[in-house]
Amino acid sequence: MKKVNKILEIIKVLNQTIGALHFHNKSNVYLHEPDIRKEDWKFVKECLSRNFVSSVGNYVTEFEDMLKKFTKAKYVIATVNGTSAIHLALVVMGANENDEVILPSLNFVAAANAVRYCNAIPHFVEVEEETLGIDPVKLEEYLKKIVIKKNNISFNKYTKKRIRFMMPLHMFGHPAKILELKKIAKNYNLKIIEDAAESLGSTYKNKHLGTFGDIGVLSFNGNKIITTGGGGALLTNSLKIAKKLKYLSTTAKKPHRWKYEYSDIGYNYRMPGINASLGCAQMKRIKSYVNIKRKLFKKYKDGFKNIKDITMFQEPKYAKSNYWLQTIILDNKISHLKEKILEKANNMGFSMRPIWKPLHKLEKFKLCPKMEMKTTENLEKRILNLPSSVYLLKNIKNYAK
Ligand SMILES: Cc1ncc(COP(=O)(O)O)c(C=O)c1O
Numbered sequence: 034m035k036k037v038n039k040i041l042e043i044i045k046v047l048n049q050t051i052g053a054l055h056f057h058n059k060s061n062v063y064l065h066e067p068d069i070r071k072e073d074w075k076f077v078k079e080c081l082s083r084n085f086v087s088s089v090g091n092y093v094t095e096f097e098d099m100l101k102k103f104t105k106a107k108y109v110i111a112t113v114n115g116t117s118a119i120h121l122a123l124v125v126m127g128a129n130e131n132d133e134v135i136l137p138s139l140n141f142v143a144a145a146n147a148v149r150y151c152n153a154i155p156h157f158v159e160v161e162e163e164t165l166g167i168d169p170v171k172l173e174e175y176l177k178k179i180v181i182k183k184n185n186i187s188f189n190k191y192t193k194k195r196i197r198f199m200m201p202l203h204m205f206g207h208p209a210k211i212l213e214l215k216k217i218a219k220n221y222n223l224k225i226i227e228d229a230a231e232s233l234g235s236t237y238k239n240k241h242l243g244t245f246g247d248i249g250v251l252s253f254n255g256n257k258i259i260t261t262g263g264g265g266a267l268l269t270n271s272l273k274i275a276k277k278l279k280y281l282s283t284t285a286k287k288p289h290r291w292k293y294e295y296s297d298i299g300y301n302y303r304m305p306g307i308n309a310s311l312g313c314a315q316m317k318r319i320k321s322y323v324n325i326k327r328k329l330f331k332k333y334k335d336g337f338k339n340i341k342d343i344t345m346f347q348e349p350k351y352a353k354s355n356y357w358l359q360t361i362i363l364d365n366k367i368s369h370l371k372e373k374i375l376e377k378a379n380n381m382g383f384s385m386r387p388i389w390k391p392l393h394k395l396e397k398f399k400l401c402p403k404m405e406m407k408t409t410e411n412l413e414k415r416i417l418n419l420p421s422s423v424y425l426l427k428n429i430k431n432y433a434k
Pocket residue numbers: 114115116117141143144202228230231252253254264265
């Protein structure tokens with residue numbers, strides 16, 4: 034009886050917070066839907082009428098300039114998606130079969146796949162409950178045990194490979210402890226590629242996520258805070274890196290008006306104009322989206338405040354999150370209810386989702402080096418995402434501002 038009550042309590046909060054399904058004229062409230070408006074159609078039609086649908090034309094540059102202005106990254110290169118951006122970041126930094134890349138196991142699969150595209154080895158590390166990002170304390174202890182340094186290069190004592198990169202993830206838009214992680218990276222001479230795929234609009238001590246590392250990555254997939262259909266971007270403050278990223282993302286073609294000359298193995302990873310045109314329209318609303326999502330968080334938090342054993346995942350004091358995906362963390366006492374909660378909510382038309390299966394548990398990554406994963410495996414049982422689309426707050430005043 035107690036178990037059923039808890040599940041019904043959660044459904045009640047969903048109903049009260051975002052409204053019953055009929056309120057939205059829907060049979061399903063999905064986890065995160067794009068918000069497409071009239072202005073977006075105008076931008077895309079304009080792109081079509083100019084005929085510059087691929088990466089030539091002004092929309093890609095315009096979109097990059099908007100991202101530059103908003104994130105304050107010196108250089109931005111738009112790509113076909115976030116995964117290709119991570120891949121290219123690794124390629125440009127020279128990742129190869131002799132390298133290991135430190136990344137959290139509680140992660141979307143894209144980053145680890147990209148590491149394998151370069152024949153490098155993912156090396157999985159623990160997260161902390163507070164930020165759901167890499168645990169800096171545990172990481173430092175771990176590296177002390179497994180690293181041997183030779184000429185300031187860090188080698189894994191056990192695999193003999195070079196540990197060369199760290200790829201922190203900012204979970205659901207909330208920042209990991211990036212300054213602590215940067216310090217560790219410096220001590221061990223690791224390059225940082227920041228996976229800020231979910232974090233457009235989030236800052237840590239007033240600095241935009243994705244601008245702390247050597248290279249940062251964003252995603253504009255259909256489920257992200259703004260979308261270009263599919264799309265990604267690379268952020269960097271280094272002109273040298275930016276030039277290389279742009280060059281390799283455009284098939285490594287030497288600039289010339291008509292000659293086809295290529296000096297490297299390049300990639301066709303540049304974002305097409307048609308996607309960028311949608312991005313330009315969406316970027317005009319990024320600030321209002323962040324406000325809406327922060328309001329949605331407050332509404333959910335208020336709804337869950339009297340429900341025992343459930344905590345809303347929230348930003349730390351020193352940061353401002355875009356609250357891309359609203360998240361609850363179940364207390365250990367009720368973690369056994371996870372599947373039942375998911376079943377009931379989804380049957381009722383509310384798309385709740387569990388967090389990804391930790392990567393060290395996937396067959397293809399089972400043999401990769403890793404830390405002990407107590408917190409990761411415990412959190413896997415307790416994290417649930419709630420419907421988080423912008424339209425859910427249509428009834429809130431000033432919505433469109
Ligand atoms: C944390 C994280 N990294 C990388 C990606 C990959 O981005 P994309 O889907 O644009 O390839 C995503 C999202 O999809 C993500 O959530």
